[in-house]
Amino acid sequence: MEKIITRFPPSPTGYLHIGGARTALFNWLLAKKYNGKFILRIEDTDKERSSFESVQMILNDLKWLGLNWEEGPDIGGPHYPYFQSERKDIYYKYAEQLVKEKKAYYCFCTEEELEAARTAAKQNNEVFKYNRKCLKLSDSEKNELIKTGKKFVIRFKVPENKEIIINDVVKGEVIFNTDVLDDFIIIKSDGGAIYNFAVVVDDALMGVTHILRGDDHLSNTPKQILLYEALGFKVPVLGHVSMILGEDGQKLSKRHCATAVGEYKKQGFLKEAIINYLALLGWSPPDNREIFSVNELINLFSIEKLSKRAAIFDFTKLKWMNGQYIKKLNEDELFERIFDFIDDKYKRLFDNERLKKIVYSLREYIEKLDEINKYMSFYDWTNFSFSDESNTYKEKYDFKKLANLFIETMNEFNNLKEKNKFEFVKKFQNRAEIKGKEFYVILRILLTGEVKGPELVFLFDYLTKDELIKKVTFHLKG
């Protein structure tokens, strides 16, 4: 079997979009599954909108997700260069070839002329198609125009009334008639290639065998197939995956939630969770499972299970999945990955060993790494404040008195190791004379000011006797 070669060709007009990441993932999974090759190519034919910063961001985010490539702009490869902006000559060469074969022609019509024709067509309720004015130009007329320095573009001569059949591996057979197309431009007046031409030349030259991309490209595909055929290239396997939408069914945008992969990283999403969630958005596994490691995804991935439907991005489910991954992390892994998210305040309060254990004790409470600080205050013995929910208890009990009792009792213990903490709690309960569950509510308020939170026993596990006393002392300060 021929080696599978896939690619991801982002245009560097911003950060890596979550939808782009999914497209990259599908292509990457396909390449990995069949021991193929995954190529990264930068589509920066539009100089106005492209930037080098974007290239950097996109590369970083892809690397962070673990979607590595065998050929690309930073590492090179046999089909160098991997920036389309540096491949101008190649495109021009192939365009000239088409002109020579009379499959394409020079067009000297100005943008203004075309715009006028377009608006005229619109007014008459007609479909605009380029009128092939320049196709009728004689060689001498052409040469004359070129001599005067008149700018020109190269147009592809679209065959008339021909059916183009796309055997899309996702959508199935899709048929277009060439009559809906007009002679589209392949080379701009500045000599640069238009997207549809550049992709075809690049994919063919780079030996790309399978293309999975957003279905916004489906309508471009007949043009591309025409070009493949005209250039004598083999048409690769094509699959158009539906797009990712926001909760209102509109294209996913910042209005809905974060769209940049980098933003998810910043919020404390694990790359495993993002990969897993994205894989399930538009693809389904053979069984009912939902949590998959990257290797499992590589094994299970198949084009046949790609969905035709557009999918709405569900931030809540992503969070749930992220929580699942966080819970699976061991103490060291969690600490390493969450460290940068922890407030310096807490890093000063606890040494790393203790901080690691404390963070681990909170792993079931967070769905994103950046939520950790919200729960860290539970352990903060340098601060205290009553929450609103504790008000009714505040009226019922004298916390000043309880605090004194707490400290008095605590001082009878050298430390809180092992059984001591339970003995202390029992002793304190007896002296406080509060029965059953209510006692624990009171103890919780006394120690944290809250009526809810992580298990109280953690406090006795990870804070020292002195720290607990200091914490309770806040009640005595008026």
Place this chain on the structure above:
RNA sequence: GGCGCAUUCGUCUAACGGUUAGGACGUAGCCCUCUCAAGGCUAAAAUACGGGUUCGAUUCCCGUAUGCGCUACCA
């Protein structure tokens, strides 16, 4: 406007002519429990509409509706 694609619980999806239409997130309830989470169990919740084809349609075909995409010297 033209062309194309899509349409199963609120959301992601399974069922490739025969199922009580399955799972997951979310929601609600119960259990566990010092609270909250986590976990376990249970419940409510879907085949857009109208025609065919067929013994039988979520599934195949044709319309309609709705949504989306393309229709650029953007990608």
